[in-house]
Amino acid sequence: MEIRPILASLRKHRIPTLLIVLQIALACAVLCNAVFMIGKRVSDMHLPNAMDEAGTVVVNVQGTDEKLVAADIPRNLAALRGIAGAQAVSVVHTMPLSRNNWGWSFGLTPDAPVSDPNNLNVTLYFAGENADKAMGLQLRQGRFFNAEEYADSKVDGGAVPSTHVMVVTETLAKKLWPGQSALGKTVYSKPYYFTVIGIVADVLRPYTFALDHDRSYYDIFLPVAPDAVLHEYILRGAPADRERIAREAVAKLQQLNPQAVVKGQTYQSIRDQYFANSQSMVWILVLVCLVMLAVTAFGIVGLTSFWVSQRRRQIGIRRAVGATRGDILRYFRTENFLLSSAGVLIGMVLAFGINLYLMQHYELERMPWYYLPGGALTLWLIGQLAVLGPATRAASVPPVIATQST
Amino acid sequence: MFGYYLDMALRSLKRNRVLTGLMVLALALGIGASMTTLTVFASLSADPLPEKSSQLFYVQVDPYPKNEPFSRSGKLPWLMSYIDAMNLLHAGRAERQAAMALSKVKLTPENAQQRPFFSDGVMTTADFFGMFDVPFQYGSGWSAGDDEARAKVVVIAGLLNDRLFGGANSVGRILRIGDQAFRIIGVLRPWAPQPHFYSLYLGGRDYGAGDAVFLPLQSARAIGQMPINLFSYAAGDKQKLETAPSTWLGFWVQLPNTEAASAYRSFLGDYVRQQVALGRFQRSDAGLSSLMQWLRDQKVVPDNVRVQMGMAFSFLLICIVNTVGLLLAKCLRRSAEISVRRALGASRAAIFMQFMVEASLVGMAGGLLGLVFAELGLWCIRRQPAEYASLAQLDVRMFVSTFAVALVASLIAGILPAWRACAMAPAPQLKSA
Numbered sequence: 008m009e010i011r012p013i014l015a016s017l018r019k020h021r022i023p024t025l026l027i028v029l030q031i032a033l034a035c036a037v038l039c040n041a042v043f044m045i046g047k048r049v050s051d052m053h054l055p056n057a058m059d060e061a062g063t064v065v066v067n068v069q070g071t072d073e074k075l076v077a078a079d080i081p082r083n084l085a086a087l088r089g090i091a092g093a094q095a096v097s098v099v100h101t102m103p104l105s106r107n108n109w110g111w112s113f114g115l116t117p118d119a120p121v122s123d124p125n126n127l128n129v130t131l132y133f134a135g136e137n138a139d140k141a142m143g144l145q146l147r148q149g150r151f152f153n154a155e156e157y158a159d160s161k162v163d164g165g166a167v168p169s170t171h172v173m174v175v176t177e178t179l180a181k182k183l184w185p186g187q188s189a190l191g192k193t194v195y196s197k198p199y200y201f202t203v204i205g206i207v208a209d210v211l212r213p214y215t216f217a218l219d220h221d222r223s224y225y226d227i228f229l230p231v232a233p234d235a236v237l238h239e240y241i242l243r244g245a246p247a248d249r250e251r252i253a254r255e256a257v258a259k260l261q262q263l264n265p266q267a268v269v270k271g272q273t274y275q276s277i278r279d280q281y282f283a284n285s286q287s288m289v290w291i292l293v294l295v296c297l298v299m300l301a302v303t304a305f306g307i308v309g310l311t312s313f314w315v316s317q318r319r320r321q322i323g324i325r326r327a328v329g330a331t332r333g334d335i336l337r338y339f340r341t342e343n344f345l346l347s348s349a350g351v352l353i354g355m356v357l358a359f360g361i362n363l364y365l366m367q368h369y370e371l372e373r374m375p376w377y378y379l380p381g382g383a384l385t386l387w388l389i390g391q392l393a394v395l396g397p398a399t400r401a402a403s404v405p406p407v408i409a410t411q412s413t
Numbered sequence: 414m415f416g417y418y419l420d421m422a423l424r425s426l427k428r429n430r431v432l433t434g435l436m437v438l439a440l441a442l443g444i445g446a447s448m449t450t451l452t453v454f455a456s457l458s459a460d461p462l463p464e465k466s467s468q469l470f471y472v473q474v475d476p477y478p479k480n481e482p483f484s485r486s487g488k489l490p491w492l493m494s495y496i497d498a499m500n501l502l503h504a505g506r507a508e509r510q511a512a513m514a515l516s517k518v519k520l521t522p523e524n525a526q527q528r529p530f531f532s533d534g535v536m537t538t539a540d541f542f543g544m545f546d547v548p549f550q551y552g553s554g555w556s557a558g559d560d561e562a563r564a565k566v567v568v569i570a571g572l573l574n575d576r577l578f579g580g581a582n583s584v585g586r587i588l589r590i591g592d593q594a595f596r597i598i599g600v601l602r603p604w605a606p607q608p609h610f611y612s613l614y615l616g617g618r619d620y621g622a623g624d625a626v627f628l629p630l631q632s633a634r635a636i637g638q639m640p641i642n643l644f645s646y647a648a649g650d651k652q653k654l655e656t657a658p659s660t661w662l663g664f665w666v667q668l669p670n671t672e673a674a675s676a677y678r679s680f681l682g683d684y685v686r687q688q689v690a691l692g693r694f695q696r697s698d699a700g701l702s703s704l705m706q707w708l709r710d711q712k713v714v715p716d717n718v719r720v721q722m723g724m725a726f727s728f729l730l731i732c733i734v735n736t737v738g739l740l741l742a743k744c745l746r747r748s749a750e751i752s753v754r755r756a757l758g759a760s761r762a763a764i765f766m767q768f769m770v771e772a773s774l775v776g777m778a779g780g781l782l783g784l785v786f787a788e789l790g791l792w793c794i795r796r797q798p799a800e801y802a803s804l805a806q807l808d809v810r811m812f813v814s815t816f817a818v819a820l821v822a823s824l825i826a827g828i829l830p831a832w833r834a835c836a837m838a839p840a841p842q843l844k845s846a
Contacts, residue, residue, distance in 0.1 A: 022829065023745075026738035030731055037727045044720065070519040070529055070591075164652055166645075261528070268519060268531050283798035288717050295446065295724050299731060302439045306735040309432055313742035369716045 031350025059143025323408025440779030445786020616641030776823020
């Protein structure tokens with residue numbers, strides 16, 4: 008296909024050409040960034056969380072008399088164990104993705120104070136007895152806590168429990184002791200220290216970190232005896248039973264603690280609430296992308312249609328002197344290809360610029376390179392599809408037009 | 414003449430119904446999306462207290478030790494320690510001043526049928542109500558004397574009053590907070606400044622429903638109410654909030670004019686230097702930010718909202734480019750018609766006007782339809798789970814600006830085609846036709 012005549016004709020229609028190129032460029036730039044943001048949020052929403060998300064029920068009990076917890080908690084747990092279908096029950100202080108974080112910083116040397124700049128900030132999960140079973144944690148190495156370790160560990164209004172053993176996630180173990188076995192290693196925050204006795208599969212923190220997914224897994228589990236900080240009762244059962252278990256657990260705890268404020272929900276709903284904003288943002292971005300591509304496609308259709316009707320006579324002449332329908336079709340498709348190419352080239356540069364701007368002003372990473380050709384390809388395809396209708400109409404212009412005067 | 418242009422424009426638009434429809438639809442989608450996001454952005458970045466905000470200032474000092482700084486980039490701590498808040502409160506150098514923290518408050522209804530529940534509480538000091546122009550339905554706030562005496566008095570929001578007392582005047586009645594009896598001394602009218610400027614960093618919502626229970630700070634602490642947010646760097650701080658260097662209070666002052674503001678700034682400087690001399694502080698920096706400055710600095714508008722607005726306006730730009738292209742193509746096809754009009758004596762200005770009228774017709778139609786899309790968009794936003802969802806309402810200002818945006822967009826889109834049309838030389842076109 009000869010492209011010189013196409014270029015010559017585009018040069019004659021400089022302004023419409025520039026406009027369509029500009030439109031494709033803008034659409035490409037916005038599309039790349041929007042798809043990148045969509046992908047980012049979707050990957051955040053699918054961060055693995057190694058617990059039984061489907062079968063866990065969480066019941067929050069607050070406003071009880073703190074002096075009575077030592078007796079209340081075992082009584083409440085015993086009552087919950089009686090619920091049909093509850094395979095394991097426990098009490099903890101917070102759950103993954105609940106936005107309720109108890110953080111502390113640790114170092115690897117015995118004299119590291121909490122504010123040491125080299126320390127790592129981690130989430131503390133205070134685990135009541137059987138928390139591993141009730142959450143469905145997956146032990147990878149070592150062991151979980153024994154009855155004695157639970158009984159010996161007190162918080163009593165302090166910042167950190169009095170135990171000296173902990174269980175860490177795989178990602179945290181790798182981060183703190185790369186290439187070594189974490190079992191038996193110790194972290195410090197003067198005067199506290201904890202030694203690893205077990206490693207579990209990665210469980211999310213109460214907050215996720217969009218820029219560094221590994222950081223979303225920096226958490227340690229500490230055993231805690233019945234204490235006022237423990238107010239999230241968790242029950243694990245079959246996913247089909249979870250609504251009923253939640254209802255029965257709330258009723259039971261309300262009856263046992265008439266002065267308490269009791270709120271029950273499935274773990275699934277905690278997770279859904281955490282990602283609700285991301286979810287709606289994804290839908291909004293998808294909608295904007297689709298509408299934007301549709302508008303761009305219609306713009307191409309409209310402009311090409313005008314060109315076709317403007318050039319009916321020239322098309323007729325070309326047909327009369329021997330051009331086939333295919334030639335005419337190819338002419339318009341090649342023309343569109345050239346316009347799209349110019350558009351996506353500018354668009355990719357623009358997309359890169361927008362990404363740099365967003366990186367400076369928002370919590371966003373650099374866009375991986377493949378989003379650029381991906382966006383370009385999409386617009387090429389849309390261009391070709393959009394031009395198909397007008398080009399077919401052009402190809403069906405009969406040669407006899409050439410002999411008619413306009 | 415205008416009527417004639419209008420008639421010509423309508424005829425021209427009618428001649429290509431599908432194309433006109435597409436132009437209007439594209440413009441309307443762009444305008445609808447932009448106005449939806451702009452409305453949300455405008456209501457989220459609005460002035461929460463338009464009459465008062467220029468007089469309100471947020472105070473920051475830094476009690477953190479040198480080797481354990483609050484931030485490594487030199488930021489001042491967001492909140493204040495109890496000691497500093499009380500020192501500044503008692504110094505009383507501003508027209509009004511108040512310290513505040515948020516706390517979850519457990520309320521037990523008198524009616525045994527109703528179960529206890531948690532409410533959003535504010536622990537604060539006497540000037541809070543006067544400083545923020547909080548409107549009272551019944552009764553009033555408490556005095557500085559009540560603060561000192563740890564009086565068990567409470568001010569409640571109208572919504573809570575409706576729930577507990579059926580909206581009746583409950584001043585003088587008892588509210589059970591935890592296991593303590595507090596006497597109600599005031600009931601508020603609906604009051605929820607958007608954004609909740611005073612609760613930034615205190616652990617509450619930034620937008621949405623207002624707080625329900627207002628307690629004197631010391632009285633609340635005396636019954637063991639804890640602040641929701643607390644920044645501390647020593648393990649035992651939680652038990653001794655009043656003496657520990659942990660920070661958990663927001664501190665606002667009212668300074669009626671710039672002289673008062675600069676006087677307070679120098680007082681604050683003296684205070685900080687005095688604390689450095691005493692060895693309590695390491696840093697002699699202090700912050701005094703006006704309300705709107707504080708909201709801007711803390712980027713209270715969520716990133717999602719900004720990104721959505723950017724997307725919507727890029728989309729509008731694409732729609733405008735699209736409309737320019739289509740109008741231009743249309744106008745070039747009508748070169749014969751234009752030439753005839755020019756040859757018959759129409760001036761360039763007349764041709765220009767004619768095409769601008771056509772463009773603005775597209776714009777008005779786009780604006781009208783865009784308004785429908787904006788309402789639809791806002792309706793969707795109100796169904797979102799975000800805490801600002803209920804604020805997404807189109808007001809008169811936005812209603813008018815929708816048309817302004819539509820008209821400006823279409824006129825921008827019309828200029829180029831109109832200019833091309835009027836710059837056309839009539840002769841060659843007539844010859845070929």
